[in-house]
Amino acid sequence: MSDFKYITKQTPRIEGKALGLGHPLYMADQVRSDAVVVKAVHCPYPFAEVESLDSGIAEKVPGFVRLFTWEDTGIITNFGWNYTPFERHVLNRVGRYEGDVVALVAAETEEAAERARRLLKIKWKIHRPVMDFTQALGSDVVVHGDHLDEMYIQPQLAGHYLPQKNQVHYSCREYGDIEGVLAQCDHVTHVKVYTPQQIHTQLETHRCYTYYDDRGFLTISAPTQAADAMQEDVARSLGIDRRKLRVIKTQVGGGFGGKNIFSPYCWCALVTYLTKRPAVLIFSREEAMATIGTRHEYMLELTVGTDRDGTFRAIDSSGIQNAGAYSEISEDVLETGIKNSYSLFPRVDAMRIRQYSVFTNKLEGCAFRGFGATQNCFLLNVAARHLADELGLDLSEVFLKNIARVGDSHPVMNGWMEDDPAYVESSTLAECIQRSMELIGWEEKRNATPPSGTIVRGVGIGVASHASGVPRVDRGNVNIAMNADGSFCVFSGHADIGTGSNTVMLQIVAEVLEVSPDHIHLFAADTACTPFDPGTYASSNVYRCGGAAKLAAEKMKKLLWKSVRETSGLPENEPLVFRDEVFYRENGERLMDLIEFADKWGFYWGGGDPLVVGASFPDTFAPSPYVASCAEVEVDRETGVYRVLRMSSAIDCGRVLNPGNARIQAMGGITQSIGMTMFEEIKYGKTDYRMLNRDLQSYKIPCQMDMPLLDIEFIESCEPSGPFGAKSLGEIATGSPAPAISDALFNALGIHFDSLPITPEKVLKAIQEKEGGHADS
Amino acid sequence: MKIQVTLNGKKQEWDVTPNEYLADTLRAHGCPSVKISCGDGACGTCTVLLNGKPMVSCEVLSVRADGAEIVTVEGLEEEADKIVDCLTRLGGEGCGWCAPGFVVLAYALKRELHNPTYDEVKAYLNGNLCRCTGYIVRIEAVLEYLQMP
Ligand code: FES
Numbered sequence: 064m065s066d067f068k069y070i071t072k073q074t075p076r077i078e079g080k081a082l083g084l085g086h087p088l089y090m091a092d093q094v095r096s097d098a099v100v101v102k103a104v105h106c107p108y109p110f111a112e113v114e115s116l117d118s119g120i121a122e123k124v125p126g127f128v129r130l131f132t133w134e135d136t137g138i139i140t141n142f143g144w145n146y147t148p149f150e151r152h153v154l155n156r157v158g159r160y161e162g163d164v165v166a167l168v169a170a171e172t173e174e175a176a177e178r179a180r181r182l183l184k185i186k187w188k189i190h191r192p193v194m195d196f197t198q199a200l201g202s203d204v205v206v207h208g209d210h211l212d213e214m215y216i217q218p219q220l221a222g223h224y225l226p227q228k229n230q231v232h233y234s235c236r237e238y239g240d241i242e243g244v245l246a247q248c249d250h251v252t253h254v255k256v257y258t259p260q261q262i263h264t265q266l267e268t269h270r271c272y273t274y275y276d277d278r279g280f281l282t283i284s285a286p287t288q289a290a291d292a293m294q295e296d297v298a299r300s301l302g303i304d305r306r307k308l309r310v311i312k313t314q315v316g317g318g319f320g321g322k323n324i325f326s327p328y329c330w331c332a333l334v335t336y337l338t339k340r341p342a343v344l345i346f347s348r349e350e351a352m353a354t355i356g357t358r359h360e361y362m363l364e365l366t367v368g369t370d371r372d373g374t375f376r377a378i379d380s381s382g383i384q385n386a387g388a389y390s391e392i393s394e395d396v397l398e399t400g401i402k403n404s405y406s407l408f409p410r411v412d413a414m415r416i417r418q419y420s421v422f423t424n425k426l427e428g429c430a431f432r433g434f435g436a437t438q439n440c441f442l443l444n445v446a447a448r449h450l451a452d453e454l455g456l457d458l459s460e461v462f463l464k465n466i467a468r469v470g471d472s473h474p475v476m477n478g479w480m481e482d483d484p485a486y487v488e489s490s491t492l493a494e495c496i497q498r499s500m501e502l503i504g505w506e507e508k509r510n511a512t513p514p515s516g517t518i519v520r521g522v523g524i525g526v527a528s529h530a531s532g533v534p535r536v537d538r539g540n541v542n543i544a545m546n547a548d549g550s551f552c553v554f555s556g557h558a559d560i561g562t563g564s565n566t567v568m569l570q571i572v573a574e575v576l577e578v579s580p581d582h583i584h585l586f587a588a589d590t591a592c593t594p595f596d597p598g599t600y601a602s603s604n605v606y607r608c609g610g611a612a613k614l615a616a617e618k619m620k621k622l623l624w625k626s627v628r629e630t631s632g633l634p635e636n637e638p639l640v641f642r643d644e645v646f647y648r649e650n651g652e653r654l655m656d657l658i659e660f661a662d663k664w665g666f667y668w669g670g671g672d673p674l675v676v677g678a679s680f681p682d683t684f685a686p687s688p689y690v691a692s693c694a695e696v697e698v699d700r701e702t703g704v705y706r707v708l709r710m711s712s713a714i715d716c717g718r719v720l721n722p723g724n725a726r727i728q729a730m731g732g733i734t735q736s737i738g739m740t741m742f743e744e745i746k747y748g749k750t751d752y753r754m755l756n757r758d759l760q761s762y763k764i765p766c767q768m769d770m771p772l773l774d775i776e777f778i779e780s781c782e783p784s785g786p787f788g789a790k791s792l793g794e795i796a797t798g799s800p801a802p803a804i805s806d807a808l809f810n811a812l813g814i815h816f817d818s819l820p821i822t823p824e825k826v827l828k829a830i831q832e833k834e835g836g837h838a839d840s
Numbered sequence: 841m842k843i844q845v846t847l848n849g850k851k852q853e854w855d856v857t858p859n860e861y862l863a864d865t866l867r868a869h870g871c872p873s874v875k876i877s878c879g880d881g882a883c884g885t886c887t888v889l890l891n892g893k894p895m896v897s898c899e900v901l902s903v904r905a906d907g908a909e910i911v912t913v914e915g916l917e918e919e920a921d922k923i924v925d926c927l928t929r930l931g932g933e934g935c936g937w938c939a940p941g942f943v944v945l946a947y948a949l950k951r952e953l954h955n956p957t958y959d960e961v962k963a964y965l966n967g968n969l970c971r972c973t974g975y976i977v978r979i980e981a982v983l984e985y986l987q988m989p
Pocket residue numbers: 863875876877878879880881882883884885886887896897898899
């Protein structure tokens with residue numbers, strides 16, 4: 064098909080073997096035995112402050128080292144990127160959600176730390192919390208009311224960020240005359256959806272290991288998604304010179320956005336900073352679930368106005384996002400979520416999107432695979448389904464009529480580059496829709512006459528879009544050096560969080576250099592030696608860092624060939640042949656292989672400057688990947704229990720650079736999204752508001768038996784701006800399962816399920832209501 | 841208190857506390873392959889062979905392992921190699937955290953089930969959670985492994 068040698072070929076993970084064999088690659092495998100063990104002291108109520116804290120007995124526990132409280136931390140910070148509001152300290156006297164961390168205990172052993180933590184006597188002053196995010200705006204409970212004066216609000220957020228009203232952000236975009244266009248539409252549909260808080264549930268919980276290295280650098284060795292940003296945040300939070308801090312990324316046991324919150328790293332670094340001792344903090348499963356962050360909860364409404372044939376004319380959306388107790392990157396999730404999802408339907412005359420983000424006393428929302436687009440895509444799909452139903456159209460037709468096509472442009476796509484129009488440069492979404500339908504057997508199944516028994520089946524479809532990075536903000540940076548042994552080393556600041564991006568980076572460099580990946584090393588990421596990288600988020604590793612890797616490799620190739628000519632005494636324009644990693648003259652005369660070159664170049668005679676290059680790739684376009692998925696469900700009408708029998712997804716991620724990786728990324732994303740659709744949701748007690756499901760027994764994630772048959776196909780496009788035509792794949796797959804499954808349930812039962820998760824209880828209730836003559840749920 | 845075990849074929853004597861769990865003890869005795877994700881038996885990443893049977897080691901008190909024969913991935917040698925090869929060939933790893941537990945389970949499966957069907961393999965692997973891969977590739981990897989001599 065192609066004459067590529069390394070990209071597009073199934074290439075096993077470079078770490079794959081070592082991971083499978085359990086080699087000590089993760090942080091927990093590398094901790095020194097003299098490290099003090101750190102335990103966090105959590106607020107046990109959704110909203111409470113410490114009135115008094117007595118550590119007298121705790122300090123008597125043998126092995127107790129030190130207690131750390133808010134008195135040890137003065138600077139206001141945010142545990143995240145520096146563009147987000149600073150609204151907390153590393154430790155806080157006030158707990159604004161259950162799980163919030165007020166103090167830390169360090170001890171010589173795990174047991175001692177645990178005992179000391181339990182023996183702390185804390186008197187809490189309990190405040191009434193605000194839990195319902197639809198009631199939070201302007202509520203008399205102000206989540207940050209007690210310390211508004213000390214917060215730092217970045218100038219660009221002023222006006223939108225109003226913590227005195229519990230308002231984290233307000234986004235209002237208006238394109239065209241929405242009221243006017245809506246008034247002219249043949250048909251107007253209105254829908255309302257709800258999406259819950261979902262927990263990342265990486266199997267490796269959050270953790271950090273810190274120590275002073277031999278030269279006195281405070282070193283953080285941890286699974287992180289963003290080494291450079293974390294370095295900046297921790298240094299700022301501790302009030303130390305960033306250059307005295309070093310971050311080394313270890314193998315990450317799952318990220319999904321949740322290892323972009325920097326709190327554990329700040330806590331652990333604080334202990335080392337104040338005790339000068341190595342320290343280790345490993346969250347238990349319960350702590351990880353109740354402390355770190357969640358997918359943002361949303362309540363969204365959409366009015367869509369169309370022509371009689373289902374052509375969208377106007378899209379008017381409003382809604383609320385629950386930021387939880389701290390804003391972190393909620394503003395970004397809100398804005399980016401809008402951009403990445405509404406870009407799916409740009410062919411309208413008018414569009415208006417008004418969404419609030421609000422504070423509550425729930426677990427804070429943070430980045431989670433899909434980043435606001437998953438929720439908004441669900442909304443858009445639900446609206447399309449209602450509309451198709453009302454107009455008597457096939458939902459797939461509605462999609463095909465309205466989706467973004469190559470050449471389309473709309474200001475909602477522009478993101479941060481307000482006035483610089485973005486275009487769809489590549490898309491196979493229409494083919495993806497058709498293919499996913501073929502794979503599921505749409506034609507015969509969608510309109511099949513329903514059986515009369517209790518078991519019914521249905522098929523449904525969903526579509527989604529995302530982005531590849533953040534346009535005009537992010538850059539990928541890669542350095543490549545040639546080593547003295549004739550191998551190469553790639554230095555990159557990106558974080559492979561289990562997606563396989565390390566391997567793909569090497570495939571790209573190998574392809575350009577025409578050198579086997581086995582002869583290329585990779586360093587990523589260590590703030591002491593890898594170039595700046597904004598972090599692994601926004602599905603950007605392959606597009607952005609891969610883009611930089613390609614550019615750097617091209618430079619290296621040029622430099623290498625030039626140097627080979629030079630050291631062979633050949634003129635600058637002498638054509639060379641490079642075959643199986645050996646240089647020849649055009650006449651077939653063998654010149655040298657890479658080892659011979661390195662020897663000649665690097666040793667005492669005749670050499671030159673070391674071969675080192677660097678390149679930067681600006682994420683100018685952040686092109687959209689697309690997906691269409693079909694689902695087939697089987698429902699038991701008597702119990703409401705349903706199973707997803709089969710899903711077929713067709714994906715446009717640009718060119719597929721590593722087929723095995725790509726398939727796993729897609730399957731993993733779909734699986735996580737099946738969890739969100741069917742059962743994953745944080746539950747809080749009705750009266751005490753305590754988080755009810757905070758372990759893997761009570762918070763269920765999809766297991767092997769939950770899996771439907773999955774057909775994944777890639778319908779490649781060639782993205783002109785991407786490395787070898789690649790776009791991205793990290794998040795796109797999460798967008799379509801919820802729409803597809805809820806549509807399949809609609810097809811099976813004739814009932815719209817517009818609120819997630821769609822539990823059997825909800826299904827049963829809706830069936831009973833329908834049969835009892837009530838309206839659809 | 842002292843217990844004696846055979847770990848990956850070698851006799852060992854360990855000093856353990858009464859409330860120590862086997863997963864922690866194994867990690868402290870040179871088995872980084874044993875991963876702890878939940879600590880309450882819900883995820884299977886700490887799966888080891890205890891007297892030949894796959895067990896979640898985070899729920900077994902170390903004292904109860906006195907006299908037992910324990911096998912972790914570190915002790916599976918060529919078989920582990922084969923299973924991991926099947927998995928990586930198919931691109932079957934995400935973050936890798938769950939992989940060693942899966943390898944132990946796949947090894948046990950081959951010894952326990954004869955000519956299993958796709959669905960039997962699926963059911964056997966059910967206890968071990970993975971948040972990255974979507975599971976299906978694991979079944980495929982096991983089916984390939986079963987074909988190997
Ligand atoms: S850590 Fe043992 S089952 Fe989860």
